[in-house]
Amino acid sequence: MRRPGPAVLRRVCATLVVGVVSTAVAGCGSVVAGEAVRAEPDLSGLDVGNYPTEPVEFGAAEDNEAARYREGQRLGDFVALPFEADPGYVDRIVGTGGPVVLDRRDMQALVVNDTFDEVAADLVAGWVHTWSTEGDPGSVQQLSIAVLMFPDAATAESVAVGLERDDFTFNADNRPVQLSKYPQGKAHWRPGNASLGSWTAHDRYVVFVKYDDRSGRADLPAMVQRTESLLDIQMPLLDEFEPTPPEQLNEIALDPDGVLALTLPKSPQTIAMFGPPDAFRGRGAVYALTGITNLDFLDTGQVTGIALGESVVVRSETLRGAEALYENFRPGTNDSGGSRVIEAPKGIDGKAECFSRQVAAYENPSSFCVLRTGRYFAQVEGGQIQDLHQKTSAQYALLLHG
Template sequence: MKVSTRVGGVLVATALLATAACGSDDPPAPVDVPVDLATLDVGGYPTQPREIGLVSSYDQARFIEAERLGDFVPLPSDIDPRFVHQNPGIASVFVFPEASLGKIMAIDRFTETVPDFIGGFVSSAENDANSRGIDMVNAVMIFPDADKATAAAAALERTDFEYVDRNEPIEIPGYPEAKAHWQPQEQSIGSWYATGHLVIYTWIYDYLKIHLGKVDRQALLDLTRKSLDTIVPSVEKFTPTPVDQLTTLQRDREGMLGRTLPRPREDSWLNPPGVYAARTAPHFVSDPVDTAKFIDDAGVDLYSNDGGEVYRARDIAGAQLIRDELGGLTRSFTASDAPRNLPTAKCKEYIGRKTIAIRFYCSVSFDRYAAYVWSHQLLDAQQRISAQYALLVNAR
């Protein structure tokens, strides 16, 4: 991480001013304009970047290993373009199964069944925003070696199979070694497939067909196979960390987490702080396809989340594109005041129909970085984005 020298307390804010060579026909390039950060209201939030260092415990190492795996897990829309509605209420990164698998797999004996489980990453989506279509979940789980992964796949399937008496064994076309069962009375299937150190759990549940009283066994098998055909070659590129080296893992990547606002203790969270490749960021949002597009347009290579989100774009213009996309208005959002003395930040208020939703959101950019924060109170959101902006500047 490059560290800058502070001069007279004057730092920098992002603005759309132009510099171009005389006589050039090229479009003007955005530059940064100095602003006195001493005038920003950052509340009690930190403004200096952190040195994160190594993991501090074995469980924290398990989380970091699961985050590393996340960079290789495809989006549901990569498997089938129908699956574009994600539920951010399901944890993507897990070492304890309750928040990720509790509603789709028997987990009451999970620790007893697979004591060597290290961590996992969940990819989930549905093809209808109102849960009137098909749910598809893929949970990729890490084990110490291939033998333990193979044993885990069989053990987890057996435990889940025995949970209710309606389950019947089924074979997945093209994957004879997968352990799977389905419920002939319902449009539902579960499959556990071991590949290397990993177990891929695929769960499909068709609300619409169940509501209509229809069963299509082949449709379940085809979608399960399609999912495995996409996920298996992708996650096989993941290189697991040897178990005896897990506690040597670094928590940060290229200073991204260090320049991201830390989480306030009073906030609730599903996923641990983490840094990911750009392609992984859409796993954490409800609109993955649109997010993937503007991330690609901006040339983002790294993404972090902690008390907010930070995106590293290819340049200043890319960061400003991210800022404008994140701060943009729709029918569900109305504009709110920018923070005092930070006019380039964009804030908005949620006015949609969801009853459980955070109300205020703000975005900002500096240099090639863009950030996004949220809060139930406007002043708090403004303070968070001001502090996050100062973090980006001070991390130069």
């Protein structure tokens, strides 16, 4: 597996589908013994081009790095998003790290010292992201959070102390700060700078939080409050997470819910640029979804799985949940960039609409289709209309295996 870099998937696609099962009955109320047989879908009216219509079996991680990366994805579902603590954080900042953390490179500029890999040598996996308030980049408030997982609580405590010590000594002007609600936390700031960094051990985890007010107006009590409010959300989430046992890590399933198999597969070139495909059950997927400022869609959509491949597939527990996802994500409800309706492909059983984004809202013109079929919602990105229709039709065909 090529090691994924810090780049974030910039395009979003999501798809939903439900398998069709037929049961055999005979006569008036008589039942034929045997297992139900899946009805073969009729794809004769679909133009799928050269895109695959059969699911790919992902199996288990092929090496330790792939296993750690997958464990980082699992952890991502339990890492708080800043807008959960304060709805004012509406903009996801790219290029600041991760989201999966395997070593210092994935923390990027959030870690200023060069001892991270030495101090955190026993790192299993981590997850990191940064969000900001809306406005001019030079005056916004930024809030970053990283959760790093270690083999045990003793190691995590040692790492938290070591990383804070090295952050603290990196600049002689730094001063220690006490987090009253989290006395185990190690925090510091530099007087005159509206920035606060902290490392807090919690069981086998180390939680890093950095608050940065680019306007320079925040005082120390405000920065402490911001940090503690995010920790208030984060700590209970970690108590819910169940790490993969060490002896089972290298056998970790890459697609445990079977949703990733239903996405259009990423090309090797895309994997090299943006990282391998992802499988989530909740908030972890938000790192790659645009326009999300709360987690309401997880409840209203009754989401049971989210997969990010060349498309994004979201599975709902119910048909009603899938319909809610469709209405929430189709343009007109949350597409601030604007879009216009274009022709949709034929032969899709369910709902399917396609749109072209306004060039002014994006660096390059782009088109996409959204569809709902059964318990699945999907969005597929494409360039030329024919190619977009073929990809969307292939995505629909894949979903029929769900």
